[in-house]
Amino acid sequence: MNYQTVVGLEIHAELTTKTKIFCACAPRFGQKPNTAVCPICLGYPGTLPILNRQTVLCSIKAGLALGCQIHLKSRFDRKNYFYPDLPKGYQITQFYEPIGTGGAVEIPEFHKTVNITRIHIEEDAGKLIHENGVTKVDYNRAGVPLIEIVTEPELSSGKEAAALAREIALLLKTAGVCTCKMAEGALRVDVNVSVMPENSQALGTRTEIKNLNSFQSVRRAVEYEAGRQIALLERGQPILQQTMHFDEQSGITSPMRMKENGDSYRYFPEPDLPELVISQKTLSKISAQMPKMPKELREKYKVMGLSADEAEIFLHDKALADYFHAVIKEYPNCRKAAVFILSEFRRRLRETGLTVKNQRCRAETLAKLLKLTDDGLILRAAAKEHLLTLMTDGGDAAQFVRNSQNGCDEQTILAAAKELIQKEPQALKQYQEGSKKVFGFFVGSLMRRFGKNTDPKMVSGVLKKVLDCKAEECRNGEQ
Numbered sequence: 001m002n003y004q005t006v007v008g009l010e011i012h013a014e015l016t017t018k019t020k021i022f023c024a025c026a027p028r029f030g031q032k033p034n035t036a037v038c039p040i041c042l043g044y045p046g047t048l049p050i051l052n053r054q055t056v057l058c059s060i061k062a063g064l065a066l067g068c069q070i071h072l073k074s075r076f077d078r079k080n081y082f083y084p085d086l087p088k089g090y091q092i093t094q095f096y097e098p099i100g101t102g103g104a105v106e107i108p109e110f111h112k113t114v115n116i117t118r119i120h121i122e123e124d125a126g127k128l129i130h131e132n133g134v135t136k137v138d139y140n141r142a143g144v145p146l147i148e149i150v151t152e153p154e155l156s157s158g159k160e161a162a163a164l165a166r167e168i169a170l171l172l173k174t175a176g177v178c179t180c181k182m183a184e185g186a187l188r189v190d191v192n193v194s195v196m197p198e199n200s201q202a203l204g205t206r207t208e209i210k211n212l213n214s215f216q217s218v219r220r221a222v223e224y225e226a227g228r229q230i231a232l233l234e235r236g237q238p239i240l241q242q243t244m245h246f247d248e249q250s251g252i253t254s255p256m257r258m259k260e261n262g263d264s265y266r267y268f269p270e271p272d273l274p275e276l277v278i279s280q281k282t283l284s285k286i287s288a289q290m291p292k293m294p295k296e297l298r299e300k301y302k303v304m305g306l307s308a309d310e311a312e313i314f315l316h317d318k319a320l321a322d323y324f325h326a327v328i329k330e331y332p333n334c335r336k337a338a339v340f341i342l343s344e345f346r347r348r349l350r351e352t353g354l355t356v357k358n359q360r361c362r363a364e365t366l367a368k369l370l371k372l373t374d375d376g377l378i379l380r381a382a383a384k385e386h387l388l389t390l391m392t393d394g395g396d397a398a399q400f401v402r403n404s405q406n407g408c409d410e411q412t413i414l415a416a417a418k419e420l421i422q423k424e425p426q427a428l429k430q431y432q433e434g435s436k437k438v439f440g441f442f443v444g445s446l447m448r449r450f451g452k453n454t455d456p457k458m459v460s461g462v463l464k465k466v467l468d469c470k471a472e473e474c475r476n477g478e479q
Contacts (some may be wrong), residue, residue, distance in 0.1 A: 001196045003233070006206075006225040007161045008153035011168055012146050012189040013178040016057040021123045021145035022049030022092070029184040033129075033138035041143030043088030048272050055121060055145040056099075056276065058177040059285050062147050063100035063119050065175040065293060066168070072278045074099045076121075076270035084137050085126035093122035093148075095267045099276070105151075105171065107163045108308075114164055115148065115152040122146050127347065141185070147177075153203065158222035162215040165189050170294055170315060182213045185261070189218050193225045195233065204229070205239040205436070209246050209253055221246040225253045258265065304334035310342055319356040326363030331370050340370060344384050348391055360386065360394035368397040413446065413459055417466045420445055431467055439463070 019026050020041055027036035040047045063070045077095040103116035124144040129136045149168060155161045169180040169187055180187045189212045194204035195324070207229070209221045224246075229239050242251040292300070294315050301311035314321040327337050345366070349359065371387060372378045378386070390397065420442060421428050430438040446459050 002224075003195045003230050003235075004198050004200070005156050006153045006194045006196065006203055006221070006231070007155035007157070007222055008192045009149070009151045009161060009165060009168075010192070010208075011149040011165060012124075012188045012190070013062070013149065013169075013172055013180065014171050015055055015062075015145040015147060015177055016179060016187045017052055017054040017058060017145055019052060020143035021052050021055050021121075022143055025143065027140045027144060029181075029186075031140055033140060036140040039141070041087070042139060042374050043155070049092065051276070052145060052274060056147070056278070057286065059099050059119070059147050060278065060283065061120050061175045061290065062149075062172055062177045063103070063285060064290055065177075066100075066103040066105060066116050066119060066149065067172040068100035068103035068116055068119050070100050070283055071097070072280065072283065073097070074276045076273045076276070077267050078270050079122075080266045081264070082176075083125070084135070085139075087126065087142055088140060091123060091125065092270055092273070094120035096269070105164060105167055106166055107160065108298065109163055110160055112160065114154045117150040117152055119147055119149050121380070122148055153194070153206075156164050158219035158226075161191055161222050162219040166215050166292070173318070174291060174294055174297075174315075176291070182215075185213065188213060191218060191222055191225075193222055194239075195226055195229045204233075205241050205243050206394070207239070207244050207253075209244045212246060212254065217248060220251050221253060223249055228253065228298050231404070304328075304338070306335065306338050310338055313337075314340060317356075323356050323363055327367050327370075330364050330367035333370070333374070336374075337367075337370060341366075344387055345391075352388075352392060354391060359391040361390040362394075365390055365395070368417075370395060413462045414444060414466065416449060417442070417459075417463050421466060421470060425464060428467070428470060432470075439467070442467070 023038050023040035024040055025036045025038050040049060060070055074094060074097045076092050079091040079093050079095065080089065081091075082089055097224045098118045098120035100116070100119040102117070104113050105116065107255050118384045122139050124146050126137055126142040127137040129138060133358050151164065155164060169178075169182075172178040172187075173180050178186060182188070191209045191212065192206045193209065194206040195203040196202060209225060209226060212221055219272075225244065232239055240255075241258065243257050245256045246253050299314060301314065306314075314324060323345075324338060324341050327341065328334050331337055346350075349355065352359075366387070369378075369383055369390070372405075373380055373383050386397065389395070427438050427441060431442075442463050443456070443460055446463065447456060
């Protein structure tokens, strides 16, 4: 029997706020454990939460980026469960009335659109650290503001699931609401997986795989779990609704606990927080300030002549994209600028360990350097070398080129050309007889003498004048 895989995602994204959602603690990745904590995020008796305004603004931006309907009124609820990393014994979240619903995300590489069920605000839990058979708890992350994005179960493979997670991460980064650094836990993906016979309308029993921290893991976990479930069905065994763990090393899933449902969490409205009300004026202001989203940018890059792969590099590297856009303000050949930046500029960044922000070649300077190559005042090979110096030391492109040419002006080249022709009478005769190859010989000789920084157009022009003048002298002498 053939089976169809059905996948839905639940993505947890940490918001880029300065402080936690309900207190003034300011955690940073890599801090010493339990140093960014206070009585509020540790759940001490008698403490009350105060909602961080920036959390709400970031959540609105995220919802708009995903195409969700933002509700002007929403509220918080308590999700009750006991776990060592949850100091209060409950999590403040949005269950009954989330901040956003609906929405859709297109996966370009699969030409597929997946619907978003909801987006809601909640606080993060702490982190369990398992070392040498001992489990320790770090509460620095407890209370960090999150949004949870829940998709419809409309994916049919691990590759599609990974691609959707990657596209949602790109949308969140573009909106400026999450770093999406999965290695730091800023973005974590849960996948719900089930299988059913092809052409069936009834969904199979699903399992949930928790806390996947890379797009590759999303793909691998879905593929393994779907295969495991199909194998069970083929043997006539039932699939249990469980929460699963994915082991990165072995690539297999294993049960953690039976899957809870809504009743298990005893949701009820959060008594310590009022209804969240967003004004239409605030929503309209945020909507007007939203940056261009990836779909629009892809179309723009396509019009510029960039390939899909080139566009994706800029989409995933905002600093590089900003630099590119600053360059093409001064240098309109978008295609040539993109190729130079994506090849030579990025290569120099890798070689030197510099970043776009701390390298010293301003966008206007790079634009001038590219224009100098177009005007024939500098060879492309020389431009590559100049780029390295400009990135490390700074300076003006035109002045740098003038200084590097070591006085190779037209008069210097003219004198050298006359000297060369005097020494090569046989080559001169071949040129006068119409040989095109010998002209290249003369140009190459002068270029080797003065170096690759010398303008080849200037050399060719001066040589042609001298050679034509010699030819005229010979014709007059014969007469």
